[in-house]
Amino acid sequence: MKLDFPLFPDTASTLAPELDALYFFGLLVAAVCSVVIGLVVFYLAIRYRRTEANQVGKPEKGGLWLEITWSVIPLGVMMFMFVWGAKVFFEAQRPPADAAEYYVTAKQWMWKFQHPEGHREINTLHVPVGQPIKLIMTSEDVIHSFFVPAFRGKMDVLPGRYTQYWFEATKPGTYHLFCAEYCGGEHSRMRGSIVVMEAREYEAWLSGSASGGTAVAATGAEIFEARTCNTCHRPDSSLQGPQLEGIFGHEVELTDGSTVTVDESYIRESILDPAAKVVKGYQPLMPTYQGQLSEEELLQLIIYIKALGAEEDVEPAEEASSEAAS
Amino acid sequence: MSAENTNYLNNNYGVKSWLLTIDHKRIAILYLISVTFFFLLGGLFAALIRIELVTPAGDMVQADTYNRLFTLHGVLMIFFFLIPAIPGVLGNFLLPIMIGAKDMAFPKINLASWYIYMAGGLFGAWAMLNGGVDTGWTFYTPFSTSFSNTYVISTAIGGFLAGFSSILTGINFIVTVHRLRAPGLTWFRLPLFVWAHYATGIIQVLATPVLAITLVLMIAERAFRIGIFDPALGGDPVLFQHLFWFYSHPAVYIMILPAMGVMSELITAFARKRIFGYKVVAAASVTIAVLGFLVWGHHMFVSSQSPYAGVIFSFLSMLVAVPSAVKVFNWTATLYEGSVSWDTPMLYALGFIGLFTIGGLTGVMLATMGIDIHVHDTYFVVAHFHYVMVGSVLMAYLGGLHFWWPKITGRLYPVFWAKISALLVFVGFNLTFFPQFLLGYLGMPRRYHAYPEEFQVLNVFSSAGASVLGLGYLIPLIYLFWSMRYGKKATSNPDDAFGLEWETSSPPPTHNFHETPNVTFEAYDYAARETARQAMTQPVGDPE
Secondary structure, three states: OOOOOOOOOOOOEOHHHHHHHHHHHHHHHHHHHHHHHHHHHHHHHHHOEOOOOOOOOOOOOOOHHHHHHHHHHHHHHHHHHHHHHHHHHHHHHOOOOOOEEEEEEEEOOEEEEEOOOOOEEEOEEEEEOOOOEEEEEEEOOOOEEEEOHHHOOEEEEOEOOOEEEEEOEOOOEEEEEEEOOOOOOOHHHOEEEEEEEOHHHHHHHHHHHHHOOOOOOOOHHHHHHHOOHHHOOOOOOOOOOOOOOOOOOOEEEEOOOOEEEOOHHHHHHHHHOOOOOOEOOOOOOOOOOOOOOOHHHHHHHHHHHHHHHHOOOOOHHHHHHHHHHO | OOHHHOOOOOOOOOHHHHHOOOOHHHHHHHHHHHHHHHHHHHHHHHHHHHHHOOOOOOOOOOHHHHHHHHHHHHHHHHHHHHHHHHHHHHHHHHHHHHOOOOOOOOHHHHHHHHHHHHHHHHHHHHHHHOOOOOOOOOOOOOHHHHHOOOOHHHHHHHHHHHHHHHHHHHHHHHHHHHHOOOOOOOHHHOOHHHHHHHHHHHHHHHHHHHHHHHHHHHHHHHHHOOOOOOHHHOOOHHHHHHHHHHHHHHHHHHHHHHHHHHHHHHHHHHHOOOOOOHHHHHHHHHHHHHHHHHOHHHHOOOOOOOHHHHHHHHHHHHHHHHHHHHHHHHHHHHHOOOOEOOOHHHHHHHHHHHHHHHHHHHHHHHHOHHHHHHHOOEHHHHHHHHHHHHHHHHHHHHHHHHHHHHHHHOEOOOHHHHHHHHHHHHHHHHHHHHHHHHHHHHOOEOOOOOOOHHHHHHHHHHHHHHHHHHHHHHHHHHHHHHHHHHOOEOOOOOOOOOOHHHOOOOOOOOOOOOOOOOOOOOOOOHHHHHHHHHHHHOOOOOOO
């Protein structure tokens, strides 16, 4: 048994000190109130202890002002905690615009990661220090929860939708990753590590692991071709579906006149349930890919479609064929 | 046997006279036996959990066994112990007597509720004997509907039935309080125990049907693959959480409100003083019952629920803490200028104030969204709800059981052992659960069979505390049982307490009172009673 055990978690993200400050305030309130109430109860129970068997307490006089005081003061303290808590919560919810996007797929009982550069890892994620990192997460089966105590905060990882969590690590080191939502059998072994590295080391690690030949499965472009998405969603396609270049993050109008922002969830839904939200001017001709693509393949497609937006001058067909040729 | 010596216990000894009884007092005894059995079983599972967690490796039982242990511990303790304990035992026994009634408004429904509860218990037992269930008591989807290979459906039917029993109890409380109060017993003369059970009844009747609906939907998805919650079938897993917590948060108040009712009785009886701010305490019960319906989303801050919904739930959760805090202050203020005895029930009551304060304040921390996102689903939450549900509810239940034990059985319990065990429970409880707050902030997730090494020392403390706590629970079991035969005979009012239940014999006659009482006093008005007593003992006509 290790006796030099910690009483407080590592502080390794930008969120951690802010959340800790709030926590310490909460602790202070809890400690002061508990101790004061405890002492008052003890004092009264001793001061007014029964000394004769038939002794009776004095008549109760009541006191409206007392009732109001001890309602309003706690309410005030709690409102303060509520506002502060909401502030920290929204900071934890909203990633900075320059956050690098990493992808997380959880399944019973492992974590799969993909770096923006395409590298993949299982149960261990290497990240650079000082860089905001946004995780786009989904699950292949049940609900899991992404929890790195050293970074504070957590986010559930759900099947059938994308959730996000972001952090900016402030201290190199290796930190626990836990699954915090009970997910069956080996829930307590669904653990991993987050390795935070200096930017230069991270670059070296990236190039090292790439030359080391990490097995990379089909890329988005390959899937796009293999699943014949290119038959319709390409400028030179014979059959015409909506064009995908540059649509990510933009609004599109649907056949019923409403609009939707093209994000990860919308692309996912359009692949799995194409008739749900059809873009104006198109027929619901596309077949469903429900059950044919794994969550990871879906992620690859989404990453690919996003990239089409970012690099408008790259022709998807050329990119795909050039990769296939190489 | 003369009519005066006949009471509800000795009027008939046959097995049928117990199993077919419609006497609320005998039904309370049936509940007492059953909840004690389920508590022991749930406690046994807790003991196995704490033994497993002494070492970081999952070495005593396998992961699958561990998952069944904590699931059954939760299901038994919540649905079969905490929810029925105080209402089923103390509520059933005392509520009619406290309002001067002969029985509940619907005595047969009262008996039916016990049978339905036991039927629920049988379904649970059947699941257990066949290998148990591993979903956690929360049954989160899609794990429960599409992934677990255990006896989810029969456990859910068990919970469903226990819920129906709870609805029937609630209806009985509400109607009884409305219709059967003795002459002169106005609403604001009711003991606060009655107010608390009335508020509990409202929650039982309004919230429990939602649990039934939720469990039926879950069974429909699991058995017939109807897509409701599993995204693979076109469902929404978060919908389940909304439905589940819409019941299960108010369920916390089903547990704590009756405990608060017991507290008001204990504090006043052992301070021999009218409660400070009677109307405020009564109104606080009702306020908690109403606001308790609007806070369920605070279990879901990181579930992908809308962050704006989270803000509203956080705000409302803060509001519901105010009436709870007010109750604590009122109980404390009642001690002022009282005549405070340190008898066993009062030790439990004072312990309750301490544990409930810690449980409540850590609840406020959890309602603070910025803190919750870190400690959600960790041992911090485990510690918090044990402080509220075990620390507080069980303290009140044991305090109440000791206080009314002479009334229920006609016997006194041994004071020395009672005080020792009250002390053991308080110390053992804190030793068990306080380290879990630290573990939670450190990041130890709940429902973990194995854990990293650095969490071991705190876990060892917790397990050591649990053994003290277990001893504290076993001692009363032994001496209370012993006292039924060997305890000294109790007078009708051994603590000289105030209330209609103390004006009838111990144990009470079958119909509670030989004459329907006429209530002329305000509740807990010890000072007025003393004045009246002195007036009676002084020679008439010449007070000087």
